[in-house]
Amino acid sequence: ANVLLTGGSGFIAAHILEQLLAKGHKVVTTVRSEDKAAKIREAYPAQAASGDLTVAIVPDIAQPDAFDEVVRTPGLEVVLHTASPFHFKWKDPKKELVDPAVIGTTSILRAIARSAPSVRRVVVTSSFAAILDEAHIWDPSTTYSESSWNPVTLADIHNSPATAYRASKTLAERAAWEFVKDPANGAKFDLVTVNPPMVFGPVVHYLSSLESINTSNERFLDCLRGKWREEIPSTGPAIIWIDVRDVALAHIKAGLEIPEAGGKRLFTVSGLFSNSELAAVIRKNFPEYAELLPTADTKGGELPPEEGRFRYDNSATTKLLGIDWIGFEKSVVDTVKSLKKAGA
Numbered sequence: 001a002n003v004l005l006t007g008g009s010g011f012i013a014a015h016i017l018e019q020l021l022a023k024g025h026k027v028v029t030t031v032r033s034e035d036k037a038a039k040i041r042e043a044y045p046a047q048a049a050s051g052d053l054t055v056a057i058v059p060d061i062a063q064p065d066a067f068d069e070v071v072r073t074p075g076l077e078v079v080l081h082t083a084s085p086f087h088f089k090w091k092d093p094k095k096e097l098v099d100p101a102v103i104g105t106t107s108i109l110r111a112i113a114r115s116a117p118s119v120r121r122v123v124v125t126s127s128f129a130a131i132l133d134e135a136h137i138w139d140p141s142t143t144y145s146e147s148s149w150n151p152v153t154l155a156d157i158h159n160s161p162a163t164a165y166r167a168s169k170t171l172a173e174r175a176a177w178e179f180v181k182d183p184a185n186g187a188k189f190d191l192v193t194v195n196p197p198m199v200f201g202p203v204v205h206y207l208s209s210l211e212s213i214n215t216s217n218e219r220f221l222d223c224l225r226g227k228w229r230e231e232i233p234s235t236g237p238a239i240i241w242i243d244v245r246d247v248a249l250a251h252i253k254a255g256l257e258i259p260e261a262g263g264k265r266l267f268t269v270s271g272l273f274s275n276s277e278l279a280a281v282i283r284k285n286f287p288e289y290a291e292l293l294p295t296a297d298t299k300g301g302e303l304p305p306e307e308g309r310f311r312y313d314n315s316a317t318t319k320l321l322g323i324d325w326i327g328f329e330k331s332v333v334d335t336v337k338s339l340k341k342a343g344a
């Protein structure tokens with residue numbers, strides 16, 4: 001099929017691109033700058049030459065007309081919208097986080113509704129951030145599922161950087177569902193959202209340096225560089241995870257292979273994890289880092305006890321997608337291998 005993939009320079013999108021091209025789909029992907037476009041073309045010279053891969057520049061997704069031109073690519077059938085800020089290097093959370101997330105989402109949906117009548121489905125990369133409720137994260141009587149919604153509002157974005165990020169994802173996803181629900185918008189496509197928790201896995205996108213590692217893999221670098229030797233840091237509230245290759249596969253199945261996915265939120269989860277388990281897997285598999293790693297006795301980063309953590313139920317998603325989720329040890333090993341290759 002003909003697919004538009006936004007944010008092609010990203011950690012998750014790079015895997016989506018790799019899998020799409022491997023399956024023989026024709027892809028237009030967007031990035032912010034020509035140097036990022038060149039790196040992607042260099043990674044797929046044959047497809048770039050044949051026209052199966054086109055890289056388009058969309059400099060600022062927070063502009064309401066950002067996607068007007070690229071959606072006019074003839075014959076587009078499916079759009080996968082992954083581009084959204086996931087980092088904490090901002091000063092103004094409204095301008096630099098919420099606006100690109102929300103306006104980016106509404107502007108692409110509006111552009112498709114107006115100018116791309118051949119598009120039948122749009123998949124938006126949302127997040128567990130749009131599912132969880134910060135007030136109930138440590139509450140064992142709470143079960144998060146595909147139907148759970150984060151109650152966060154724009155007024156909360158100054159509470160903490162994490163809350164601001166969660167708000168950006170929640171408001172963007174809410175805006176997407178509202179857009180397709182309102183007949184005045186004239187959407188002829190249906191919508192799917194993919195809502196992953198912490199995404200780990202090998203890096204296949206271009207990294208200018210290890211310092212530019214994507215946010216959800218940062219903890220691997222910290223561990224490998226000796227920052228966890230004295231004490232393993234807290235795992236944080238997001239104690240569920242998924243491998244990036246499964247997130248990519250979920251986008252492709254939802255967008256191109258499973259018609260019944262239309263209208264659904266997909267909660268892609270492999271399982272629970274903790275930083276202490278992560279360190280143990282690295283220690284077991286990579287003795288060459290032993291000196292820098294915490295030992296079996298190093299404290300910190302344990303999973304909270306059962307009575308102090310939320311439950312989740314993503315059985316509807318697992319059943320619909322039919323994916324046998326990659327397990328933690330394989331994911332961690334493959335992540336570390338890729339970071340070693342990148343110079344860690």
Ligand code: NDP
Pocket residue numbers: 006007008009010011012013031032036059060061062082083084085086087096100125126127128169195196197198199200214215216
């Ligand atoms: P990356 O930071 O690697 O990718 C983010 C992508 O979005 C990049 O292509 C980036 O472009 C682009 N982007 C960010 N801000 C802007 C902006 N203001 N204008 C244009 N493009 C922008 O992170 P991930 O791959 O992890 O994230 C991809 C998606 O997955 C995001 O929507 C994120 O919220 C979501 N997600 C990620 C999770 C994770 O644990 N990794 C968990 C749940 C959801 P550039 O390369 O130029 O910076």
